[in-house]
Amino acid sequence: MVIGLEVHVELSTRTKMFCSCPADFGGEPNTHVCPVCLALPGALPVPNRRAVEFAIRAARALHCEIAAETKFDRKNYHYPDLPKGYQISQYDQPLARNGWLEIETEEGRRRIRIRRLHMEEDAGKSLHGEGDGEATLLDFNRAGVPLVEIVSEPDLRSPEEARAYLEMLRATVFYTGVSDVKMEEGSLRCDANVSIRPRGSSELGVLVEVKNMNSFRAVQRALAYEAERQARALARGERLERETRHWDEARGVTLPGRSKEEVNDYRYFPEPDLVPLRIDPAWVAEIEASLPELPEARLGRYQEAGLAYKEAWTLVAQRELGDFLDATVAAGAPLRQAANWLLGEVSARLNESGRPLAELRLTPAGLAGLVALVEAGTVTPTLAKQVFARMLETGEEPAVIVEREGLVQIRDEAALEAVAERVIEANPKVVADILSGKEKAVAALVGQVMRETRGKANAAKVNEVLRRRLAELRQAEPRG
Amino acid sequence: MAWRPVHELAASGASRREIAELFVERAARLDGRVHAFLTQTPERALEAAERADRAGGGRPSPWAGLPVALKDNLVTRGLRTTCASRMLADWVPPYTATAVERLEAAGLGCLGKTNLDEFAMGSSTEHSAFGPTRNPVDLERVPGGSSGGSAAAVAAAMAPWALGSDTGGSIRQPAAYCGVVGLKPSYGRVSRYGLVAFASSLDQIGPITRDVRDAAILLGLIAGHDPRDATSAERPVPDYLERLEEGVRGLRVGLPREYFGEGVAPEVREAVLGAARALEREGARVEETELPSTRYALAAYYVVAPAEASANLARYDGVRYGFRAAGATSYADLYDRTRQKGFGAEVRRRIMLGTYALSAGYYDQYYLKAQQVRTLIRREFGEAFRRFDLLLTPTAPTAAFRLGEVSDPLTMYMNDICTIPANLAGLPAISLPCGSAGGLPVGAQLMAAPFEEALLLRAARALEAALSLQPWRPAAELEEVAP
Numbered sequence: 022m023v024i025g026l027e028v029h030v031e032l033s034t035r036t037k038m039f040c041s042c043p044a045d046f047g048g049e050p051n052t053h054v055c056p057v058c059l060a061l062p063g064a065l066p067v068p069n070r071r072a073v074e075f076a077i078r079a080a081r082a083l084h085c086e087i088a089a090e091t092k093f094d095r096k097n098y099h100y101p102d103l104p105k106g107y108q109i110s111q112y113d114q115p116l117a118r119n120g121w122l123e124i125e126t127e128e129g130r131r132r133i134r135i136r137r138l139h140m141e142e143d144a145g146k147s148l149h150g151e152g153d154g155e156a157t158l159l160d161f162n163r164a165g166v167p168l169v170e171i172v173s174e175p176d177l178r179s180p181e182e183a184r185a186y187l188e189m190l191r192a193t194v195f196y197t198g199v200s201d202v203k204m205e206e207g208s209l210r211c212d213a214n215v216s217i218r219p220r221g222s223s224e225l226g227v228l229v230e231v232k233n234m235n236s237f238r239a240v241q242r243a244l245a246y247e248a249e250r251q252a253r254a255l256a257r258g259e260r261l262e263r264e265t266r267h268w269d270e271a272r273g274v275t276l277p278g279r280s281k282e283e284v285n286d287y288r289y290f291p292e293p294d295l296v297p298l299r300i301d302p303a304w305v306a307e308i309e310a311s312l313p314e315l316p317e318a319r320l321g322r323y324q325e326a327g328l329a330y331k332e333a334w335t336l337v338a339q340r341e342l343g344d345f346l347d348a349t350v351a352a353g354a355p356l357r358q359a360a361n362w363l364l365g366e367v368s369a370r371l372n373e374s375g376r377p378l379a380e381l382r383l384t385p386a387g388l389a390g391l392v393a394l395v396e397a398g399t400v401t402p403t404l405a406k407q408v409f410a411r412m413l414e415t416g417e418e419p420a421v422i423v424e425r426e427g428l429v430q431i432r433d434e435a436a437l438e439a440v441a442e443r444v445i446e447a448n449p450k451v452v453a454d455i456l457s458g459k460e461k462a463v464a465a466l467v468g469q470v471m472r473e474t475r476g477k478a479n480a481a482k483v484n485e486v487l488r489r490r491l492a493e494l495r496q497a498e499p500r501g
Numbered sequence: 502m503a504w505r506p507v508h509e510l511a512a513s514g515a516s517r518r519e520i521a522e523l524f525v526e527r528a529a530r531l532d533g534r535v536h537a538f539l540t541q542t543p544e545r546a547l548e549a550a551e552r553a554d555r556a557g558g559g560r561p562s563p564w565a566g567l568p569v570a571l572k573d574n575l576v577t578r579g580l581r582t583t584c585a586s587r588m589l590a591d592w593v594p595p596y597t598a599t600a601v602e603r604l605e606a607a608g609l610g611c612l613g614k615t616n617l618d619e620f621a622m623g624s625s626t627e628h629s630a631f632g633p634t635r636n637p638v639d640l641e642r643v644p645g646g647s648s649g650g651s652a653a654a655v656a657a658a659m660a661p662w663a664l665g666s667d668t669g670g671s672i673r674q675p676a677a678y679c680g681v682v683g684l685k686p687s688y689g690r691v692s693r694y695g696l697v698a699f700a701s702s703l704d705q706i707g708p709i710t711r712d713v714r715d716a717a718i719l720l721g722l723i724a725g726h727d728p729r730d731a732t733s734a735e736r737p738v739p740d741y742l743e744r745l746e747e748g749v750r751g752l753r754v755g756l757p758r759e760y761f762g763e764g765v766a767p768e769v770r771e772a773v774l775g776a777a778r779a780l781e782r783e784g785a786r787v788e789e790t791e792l793p794s795t796r797y798a799l800a801a802y803y804v805v806a807p808a809e810a811s812a813n814l815a816r817y818d819g820v821r822y823g824f825r826a827a828g829a830t831s832y833a834d835l836y837d838r839t840r841q842k843g844f845g846a847e848v849r850r851r852i853m854l855g856t857y858a859l860s861a862g863y864y865d866q867y868y869l870k871a872q873q874v875r876t877l878i879r880r881e882f883g884e885a886f887r888r889f890d891l892l893l894t895p896t897a898p899t900a901a902f903r904l905g906e907v908s909d910p911l912t913m914y915m916n917d918i919c920t921i922p923a924n925l926a927g928l929p930a931i932s933l934p935c936g937s938a939g940g941l942p943v944g945a946q947l948m949a950a951p952f953e954e955a956l957l958l959r960a961a962r963a964l965e966a967a968l969s970l971q972p973w974r975p976a977a978e979l980e981e982v983a984p
């Protein structure tokens with residue numbers, strides 16, 4: 022299976038690509054429009070410098086080379102929500118080329134090449150059947166919002182790889198801060214070019230374009246379906262057609278769209294209303310210098326610190342977790358232990374509440390403090406969970422909570438011996454079982470001691486004290 | 502008084518109200534015969550005049566209160582802008598073109614919107630959906646195109662001056678046919694924002710006036726960088742009047758052979774050569790030269806301009822504004838019907854030409870080739886302007902032809918053969934009356950290097966003074982109806 026992905030990312034600039042209308046998502050239909058984005062006669066586009074900057078930022082994060090000079094072209098096609106009857110895009114001189122992203126595959130890390138990244142403008146939105154009767158209404162608020170299209174080489178070999186690439190791409194762009202990359206809001210859109218060929222053959226099969234995949238899961242399912250469909254068709258001796266198919270999420274199938282007879286001729290030509298853009302290398306360097314640590318690097322760093330790929334990726338893909346982890350490490354916690362908390366208790370809390378990390382009353386310093394208390398043996402792991410819960414309730418420092426609530430671990434042997442004695446006396450049946458050889462029953466006594474001490478006892482010490490006392494009893498017991 | 506140029510009217514001592522009334526009255530009385538206007542706006546012209554009279558010394562500019570006619574492809578807020586097309590017959594724009602905004606800021610009042618070939622495509626103003634304009638000098642003849650309405654309005658003294666647009670000669674050729682002055686500025690000199698696009702890389706707005714000084718004044722009012730047009734030049738605007746009278750002594754003027762050859766009427770050739778001799782008498786050094794790529798200019802133009810036009814006109818689909826054909830069953834159907842009924846034959850022909858030239862398989866053969874020719878022509882002009890300060894040619898190969906006389910599109914396209922090269926190369930060029938052929942006006946064209954408008958105007962002014970021609974008077978029939 023050979024897959025190439027074309028990903029559209031909407032840039033979150035304040036204004037549109039070629040006019041000064043607000044580019045925000047939503048708004049009452051047709052309120053963010055002007056002569057330029059409505060393509061009124063006589064209106065002219067003027068490029069948004071910020072959008073170019075954002076595109077360069079994304080391109081450098083994807084290791085692309087930035088062109089010294091780039092130009093815009095007209096891509097001609099008719100659609101009711103395309104106001105000018107053409108889209109301003111880039112054809113033979115894209116802003117950036119030759120990038121790559123590394124993804125984890127079954128055979129280890131692999132580099133997926135990116136052919137090009139170019140700038141273009143979005144179209145409006147057709148709302149079918151929302152007005153009176155059969156009418157189609159048009160909303161041009163999105164028309165002219167800046168996009169980048171990122172085209173990969175056909176380097177992906179399975180639906181899983183396609184998904185991994187898309188996830189890595191999404192995370193990388195998200196880290197650059199140029200887009201919110203929300204698939205459900207359409208600020209990240211993905212089309213796939215899929216073909217299959219016999220293993221080992223280098224000849225490309227018939228290319229099918231799959232559109233309308235609105236989630237990561239949809240991408241994976243649609244591509245799996247398409248591979249299966251194509252393989253079956255070939256097995257039946259059918260000839261595949263070069264076509265565009267649409268993913269039907271509800272039915273879990275791809276359906277034919279435009280047929281080959283309607284292959285589009287976009288009649289690209291240089292946009293005469295705009296002049297070519299010269300990109301100053303110093304500007305590129307400046308933009309690049311302001312990039313944060315990117316997912317690839319962060320992933321590598323976490324793996325080096327001993328995290329498994331899946332653990333590391335979870336912390337990278339959810340940037341707020343990764344940022345929190347780094348801040349906790351900066352506050353003095355070992356990465357491994359801090360990561361455990363974030364992947365365990367913290368993630369569980371977030372899933373439960375459905376709220377973002379920023380809304381939990383937890384600070385990196387607080388978490389680092391808690392890790393330190395566990396490391397020092399001041400609190401047991403069980404106690405630590407209680408302390409954690411209290412931290413979220415009160416927002417207090419863990420040490421303060423431990424102090425006030427007396428949650429310090431009991432390591433004092435004399436104190437533990439007294440409790441052990443009480444437990445042994447109170448459970449003659451269990452003791453008898455142990456003495457008659459049921460060693461496992463010791464755990465029940467340990468549990469009793471823990472309960473008596475409200476979890477504060479050091480488990481190892483309790484074990485030690487109990488076994489010593491039981492040994493004494495065994496010796497004292499007359500053999501029958 | 503209507504025959505005097507604007508700078509003389511302004512200095513005449515008449516109130517702005519009197520001047521405006523003069524033109525308003527003439528336009529109301531004479532336009533039935535000429536049909537230079539698609540929309541007359543006497544109230545706007547009179548209002549601006551009164552405002553200027555009230556302001557007295559506090560006027561925004563020396564030209565405040567003077568009326569101006571605007572080609573109807575310049576968008577005007579609240580005033581219908583039709584492009585002489587059924588497609589935009591009722592379209593009232595919500596905004597104003599930058600050039601018009603600048604005239605308004607200088608206090609000028611709009612007299613009306615003038616006729617043109619539909620979407621500025623044509624050389625005779627016969628291709629208007631609202632009927633042709635007639636040449637005021639001879640009502641049986643065309644005024645030229647596509648700014649025929651603006652040229653005729655000035656020639657009939659229904660407007661003291663006007664704005665036109667020039668894509669392949671659309672200001673200069675009608676100016677020549679009507680016996681007035683027409684200036685196409687360098688590409689990028691005047692903002693195209695609000696000019697309904699024909700061919701974006703060639704279009705430029707410019708003045709049509711009674712004399713060269715007026716052209717310099719009007720250009721000064723509309724020129725300069727506009728952040729709303731990415732192709733507008735960020736260069737300071739010189740004072741075009743400052744050195745206007747300095748003459749041509751020592752200037753080198755080239756006469757490119759290719760502009761005087763086959764197809765150029767002998768009387769036209771003679772009149773232009775007479776202009777060359779006049780420049781020589783004034784101290785210029787005139788010399789024959791060659792521009793061999795000129796012969797490819799027409800072909801290149803008729804690929805590039807329709808290609809750009811086909812895209813620029815794609816927006817007229819009946820969805821958001823303008824004409825919408827009835828009875829459509831789908832978007833594709835609506836698109837086809839609207840464009841079939843909304844556009845005239847010439848516009849449809851050029852859209853098809855352009856679509857074809859850009860389509861897969863033909864792009865390299867046509868569009869790309871045309872762009873290469875364009876580069877060649879630009880380079881050739883660059884070399885010529887190292888040897889010459891100016892080039893002198895006829896504006897059009899013949900004088901104005903009769904209405905309906907030229908029905909073959911190719912022959913029609915030949916009328917722009919002398920003017921097209923300046924558009925392909927982005928040069929400034931001016932046409933001014935230099936004599937007559939068969940009793941009709943003949944125009945001489947001067948071209949200069951990009952952004953050398955000041956030099957161009959100075960030379961044109963010297964030529965105008967040396968020739969000291971009487972203004973072309975309109976046809977007797979026009980004046981007969983006058984009281």
Ligand SMILES: [Zn+2]
Binds near residue numbers: 165
């Ligand atoms: Zn806008």
